[in-house]
Amino acid sequence: MIGKKIRNIRKSKNMTIVELSEQINVTSGYISQIERDLISPSLSVLKRLSDTLEVPLSILFLEESSNDVITIPRDERTKVKLRNINVELEFITPVLNNEEKKLEFEAFIFKLNPKSWISNHSITHGSKEYIYVIQGQIECHVGAKVYFISKGDSIIIPENSNHLFYNGNYDVSEVLCIISPSIH
Numbered sequence: 001m002i003g004k005k006i007r008n009i010r011k012s013k014n015m016t017i018v019e020l021s022e023q024i025n026v027t028s029g030y031i032s033q034i035e036r037d038l039i040s041p042s043l044s045v046l047k048r049l050s051d052t053l054e055v056p057l058s059i060l061f062l063e064e065s066s067n068d069v070i071t072i073p074r075d076e077r078t079k080v081k082l083r084n085i086n087v088e089l090e091f092i093t094p095v096l097n098n099e100e101k102k103l104e105f106e107a108f109i110f111k112l113n114p115k116s117w118i119s120n121h122s123i124t125h126g127s128k129e130y131i132y133v134i135q136g137q138i139e140c141h142v143g144a145k146v147y148f149i150s151k152g153d154s155i156i157i158p159e160n161s162n163h164l165f166y167n168g169n170y171d172v173s174e175v176l177c178i179i180s181p182s183i184h
Contacts (some may be wrong), residue, residue: 002046002060003037009053010035024048070094080108085119088111092176105180112138112167112175122162127179129157132164136173139166 010020017035021028026045033039041049052056076094081088085109093103112118122141131140132154140147140155141164149155157163167173 001037002040003035006031006049006053007035009055013053015053020049020052023052048159084121085123086116087118089177103182105178106182107176107178109134109176111176112136112165112173114167114170114172116167118165122164124160124162124178125183127181127183128157128159130178130180131155131157132176132178134174134176135173136167137169138167138173138175140164141166161178 010017017028017031021031024045025048030039030041034041034045046060047057050060072092072094078091078094079088080091089108089110091106091108093105096107110118116171131138131149133149133151135151137148137150139151140157141158142161143163147155165175
């Protein structure tokens, strides 16, 4: 979004649209349309903008990297109940809509009730899954092997591995799960 970049740079230099338009010899309406990404300016206009704003032309074309700090208060976490699993997932990373760029990973917490399976079918996806048991103990069934993971323990499940979790105890188990790359 070149327009948003131009607006942010202009504002950071305490310059009005009128001042900028006068310096590059275009109308203020034209600058306004550029900043709202309604039109694409010519290369010569972009060059004049970069000179006037004192930024390299290449800066206007660089993709923004997200350096924003994101906080998600406990009571505002997204909770999801998928139809193919028996637990509610409480996401501790943002849940993005389909138009947004996928995250490098997603993390969520789930509670597995006593004597219950996470799903009625084994789970397989193309991402690594990092499991950390916060409370209790779970059985991780990966392929034909069973791993017993207790409070404070972790396990990494390779991508494309059939797996399933079971809580064979009489207490609720709480688990942190990180999936990389994100599958949602």
